[in-house]
Amino acid sequence: MEPFRFHLFVCTQQKPEGVPSCTANGSLTVLAALDREIQAHCLSSDVQLTTCGCMGLCDEGPVMVVYPAGAWYRRVQSSDVAEIVGQHLIEGKPV
Numbered sequence: 001m002e003p004f005r006f007h008l009f010v011c012t013q014q015k016p017e018g019v020p021s022c023t024a025n026g027s028l029t030v031l032a033a034l035d036r037e038i039q040a041h042c043l044s045s046d047v048q049l050t051t052c053g054c055m056g057l058c059d060e061g062p063v064m065v066v067y068p069a070g071a072w073y074r075r076v077q078s079s080d081v082a083e084i085v086g087q088h089l090i091e092g093k094p095v
Contacts, residue, residue, distance in 0.1 A: 004048040006089055008034065010064045012052040022061030023053075026077065032063045035079040038089075047089060069094060 010031045011022035031051065047068050057063045060074040060087075071094040073084065080095075087095045 005046040007050065007067045008047045008064055009050050009052045009055075010034065010068075011053065011055050011061060012051040013058075015054075015058070020058040020061070022058065022063055024059045025075075027062035027064075029078050030064070030076050030081065033078040034064075034085070037081050037085040041085060041090065043085070043089060066094070 005086065010027055012027050013021055014023055017023035017024075032034060032051070034049055038044060046086045055063050055065065056073075057074060062072045062074075064076055065071065066073070066088060069088075071085070071088065073095070076084070084095055087093050
């Protein structure tokens with residue numbers, strides 16, 4: 001089996017109420033949108049979507065990283081997902 005072409009990490013670290021975090025800014029919604037978009041483009045065999053803990057940029061969340069390029073995306077919203085998948089994962093051009 002070949003490894004995935006892309007591995008996406010999305011922060012889903014839970015923090016106390018009132019503390020800046022990716023989940024407080026909607027990372028679970030972004031995660032769900034990424035999963036839907038990956039499925040819609042039949043990319044499941046090419047893309048691994050993984051949740052992760054804090055990446056240290058809580059004030060800029062939701063945060064995600066796309067490997068192997070190591071491209072960081074900050075303040076990601078559900079409305080950004082189609083562009084990220086289309087441009088980065090399909091076209092190979094980080095947004």
